[in-house]
Amino acid sequence: MSDKQDNVTSSSEASEPQIIHMDYGTATEFGAIVERTIDERGGNAAVQMPQWLEDKQPDRALSTRRSGRNRLKTFPGVAFISVLVILFLYLPMLMVVGFSFNGGRQALLWKGFSFSWYGKVFHDPAIISATLTSLEIAVIAMVLSTVIGVMFVLAADQMSHAGSAVASWLINASLIIPEVVLGVATMGFIRMIGLKPGMLPLILAHTTFCVPFVVMPLRARLQTIDTSCFEAAVDLGASPLVTVRRVTLPLLTPAIVSGALMAFVISMDDFMISNFLTSAGTTTLPIYIFSLIRKGVNPSINVVATLLLLLAVIVTVVSSVLTNRKDD
Amino acid sequence: MSEHTATLDGEKPPITDTSHHTTPTNRRRHTLFAAANRIKPGMLSHWYAIPAIIVGLLFTLGPICVIVAFSFMSQPEVGGGVVYKFSTNAYKKLLFTTDFLGRTSFDPRYLKVFGTSLWQALITTFVCIVLSFFIALWMSLRKPSTQRLLVLLINIPFWTNLIVRTYAWMLILNENGPINGFLKFIGVGSKQLLYTSGASLIGLIFTFLPFAIMPMYSALSGFDFRLVEAAYDLGARKLTVMRRIILRAAKPGVTSAIALCFIPAFGSYVQPVLLGGGRVLMVGNLIASQFSDARNWPFGAALSTVILLVTLLCGVAASIGGGKAARDAGMAV
Numbered sequence: 232m233s234d235k236q237d238n239v240t241s242s243s244e245a246s247e248p249q250i251i252h253m254d255y256g257t258a259t260e261f262g263a264i265v266e267r268t269i270d271e272r273g274g275n276a277a278v279q280m281p282q283w284l285e286d287k288q289p290d291r292a293l294s295t296r297r298s299g300r301n302r303l304k305t306f307p308g309v310a311f312i313s314v315l316v317i318l319f320l321y322l323p324m325l326m327v328v329g330f331s332f333n334g335g336r337q338a339l340l341w342k343g344f345s346f347s348w349y350g351k352v353f354h355d356p357a358i359i360s361a362t363l364t365s366l367e368i369a370v371i372a373m374v375l376s377t378v379i380g381v382m383f384v385l386a387a388d389q390m391s392h393a394g395s396a397v398a399s400w401l402i403n404a405s406l407i408i409p410e411v412v413l414g415v416a417t418m419g420f421i422r423m424i425g426l427k428p429g430m431l432p433l434i435l436a437h438t439t440f441c442v443p444f445v446v447m448p449l450r451a452r453l454q455t456i457d458t459s460c461f462e463a464a465v466d467l468g469a470s471p472l473v474t475v476r477r478v479t480l481p482l483l484t485p486a487i488v489s490g491a492l493m494a495f496v497i498s499m500d501d502f503m504i505s506n507f508l509t510s511a512g513t514t515t516l517p518i519y520i521f522s523l524i525r526k527g528v529n530p531s532i533n534v535v536a537t538l539l540l541l542l543a544v545i546v547t548v549v550s551s552v553l554t555n556r557k558d559d
Numbered sequence: 560m561s562e563h564t565a566t567l568d569g570e571k572p573p574i575t576d577t578s579h580h581t582t583p584t585n586r587r588r589h590t591l592f593a594a595a596n597r598i599k600p601g602m603l604s605h606w607y608a609i610p611a612i613i614v615g616l617l618f619t620l621g622p623i624c625v626i627v628a629f630s631f632m633s634q635p636e637v638g639g640g641v642v643y644k645f646s647t648n649a650y651k652k653l654l655f656t657t658d659f660l661g662r663t664s665f666d667p668r669y670l671k672v673f674g675t676s677l678w679q680a681l682i683t684t685f686v687c688i689v690l691s692f693f694i695a696l697w698m699s700l701r702k703p704s705t706q707r708l709l710v711l712l713i714n715i716p717f718w719t720n721l722i723v724r725t726y727a728w729m730l731i732l733n734e735n736g737p738i739n740g741f742l743k744f745i746g747v748g749s750k751q752l753l754y755t756s757g758a759s760l761i762g763l764i765f766t767f768l769p770f771a772i773m774p775m776y777s778a779l780s781g782f783d784f785r786l787v788e789a790a791y792d793l794g795a796r797k798l799t800v801m802r803r804i805i806l807r808a809a810k811p812g813v814t815s816a817i818a819l820c821f822i823p824a825f826g827s828y829v830q831p832v833l834l835g836g837g838r839v840l841m842v843g844n845l846i847a848s849q850f851s852d853a854r855n856w857p858f859g860a861a862l863s864t865v866i867l868l869v870t871l872l873c874g875v876a877a878s879i880g881g882g883k884a885a886r887d888a889g890m891a892v
Binding site: 306308309310312313316317319320321323324326327330340378379380382383385386387388389390394398401402404405407408409410411412413414415416417418419420422423435436438439442458460461462464465471474475478479493496499500502503506507517520521524525532533536539540543544546547548551555 | 598599600601602603604605606607608610611612614615616617618619620621622623625626629640690691693694696697698707710711712713714715716717718719720721722723724726727728729730731735737765768769772797801818822823825826827828829832833842843846847850856859860863866867870874
């Protein structure tokens with residue numbers, strides 16, 4: 232029994248070099264121990280630093296005045312450029328938000344604060360129908376890609392090394408290939424297999440390029456989970472599927488939610504690939520906005536853009552909160 | 560690859576089941592005994608990866624194969640699509656033109672398009688990397704809580720709709736926009752800012768900056784800044800510290816940033832159309848137009864194949880360079 236207990240606790244670090252705990256006196260003694268251990272174990276040993284040495288802060292006397300003056304944080308221009316970069320990223324979008332409250336008929340001539348364009352957008356049948364199409368595709372693609380992604384991440388561990396690498400490459404390829412190429416290629420492909428442009432190809436293509444966004448946070452989360460939880464569940468008699476359902480999935484929930492949200496946004500935002508797969512009845516919101524913009528600047532674009540920006544803010548904040556949670 | 564297909568075909572049966580059946584009475588001890596061979600607790604059998612692989616095969620690999628095949632086919636007499644007849648005309652069209660009399664001569668028109676794309680993508684990548692290095696360095700020197708907030712701030716543009724972000728610059732560069740307003744106010748007079756190659760470039764930089772900041776930040780945030788203090792203590796000057804310590808640590812970030820900015824910028828479509836107007840023709844626009852207006856599918860497919868090759872080369876270069884850079888950084892640390 233004790234042997235088994237031992238197995239459980241040490242199985243996760245079995246491959247790591249053995250750690251020797253000792254108290255060391257002087258630095259010379261410590262060095263001697265290191266040398267002897269390396270001699271004895273053929274260089275495959277690790278010596279743990281004593282706690283006092285780990286915790287030790289540099290003595291004030293050791294740091295020279297020169298290094299004090301040369302603080303890294305005073306690199307000239309770094310802070311200035313950084314603030315400019317953040318302004319560069321945000322000012323254009325703040326401007327869109329500001330102009331969405333413009334009361335005038337022209338997009339750029341300020342005629343006072345008003346919600347009137349929001350009212351117009353919420354009653355514009357073309358925008359509503361494009362939004363509904365986008366939402367429908369995004370929700371279905373989100374669900375499908377989340378299910379597929381979770382299954383893949385949990386199964387990838389069991390595949391051979393090469394198999395898992397090839398499968399990951401296959402899944403991530405859609406991230407790297409330029410969207411234009413993927414769009415026209417998918418259009419050629421669906422034509423080849425006899426599908427008509429429309430809802431089904433849109434959903435399938437969206438699912439495909441959403442999967443990598445689901446897989447990324449899941450993989451990161453899985454690395455931080457203590458596998459002894461799973462071993463404990465199995466030891467207590469849970470079947471493999473019950474372990475997955477009752478232990479793995481709850482532990483992965485923040486990553487699953489964050490991945491699903493990312494998939495939702497990526498699907499909502501896609502213009503390039505959808506543009507080649509859409510048919511007359513399935514205009515998505517980005518395609519509709521694009522056509523509006525090409526017709527000329529229009530105040531209702533500001534409103535839709537602000538709402539899409541709001542979606543990005545909500546999703547980013549929620550998924551950041553989920554992935555930064557420290558409680559488990 | 561062979562092992563992967565073996566998994567798919569089922570030639571390699573899951574060891575789990577056999578081990579499970581040999582000692583059904585004493586499963587718990589067996590779990591530990593066969594821990595290396597059976598399904599790890601809490602995980603699923605490799606069969607569950609199949610939907611993801613099918614989706615990848617069907618909608619990533621399948622389209623790529625189709626587009627490469629299309630590029631070697633002939634154009635039908637009228638309309639779009641392809642005729643299943645082998646031809647390399649599409650590739651010839653990239654470099655040569657044939658006039659009505661059948662004489663073939665060199666045609667640099669499409670090479671110029673590739674040149675524009677390359678130029679715009681290179682400048683975008685360079686500017687993004689320089690800016691992202693500074694902001695990533697600045698971010699990684701903040702308090703952990705500030706760092707989290709800054710990462711959030713960088714993430715929001717990343718998740719914002721591409722068209723919305725491009726549209727924002729249309730508002731700014733418009734002839735009635737704030738920049739022109741300012742120019743008029745100081746007496747310079749309004750300038751054509753929108754629908755220029757510069758506008759397209761700004762749009763590309765704006766779009767891909769977060770793509771560069773994130774890998775750069777993840778390279779620098781793990782960096783132990785005590786090494787910088789050590790370098791100062793050993794007598795290094797600021798520039799030396801920057802060049803020999805910090806830039807080395809940033810190298811893996813630089814390689815990922817190149818891959819993440821250059822490839823999508825090279826194939827970009829939205830920014831050249833909306834901000835560049837008719838003045839900027841990039842490969843992405845050329846491809847899109849071949850599949851809609853001009854309707855020469857094999858030619859569009861040949862252009863796509865060239866882009867795919869460039870992507871593949873960049874990917875290989877980035878993975879080799881990335882590995883080397885990571886090793887260099889490891890040595891520096």
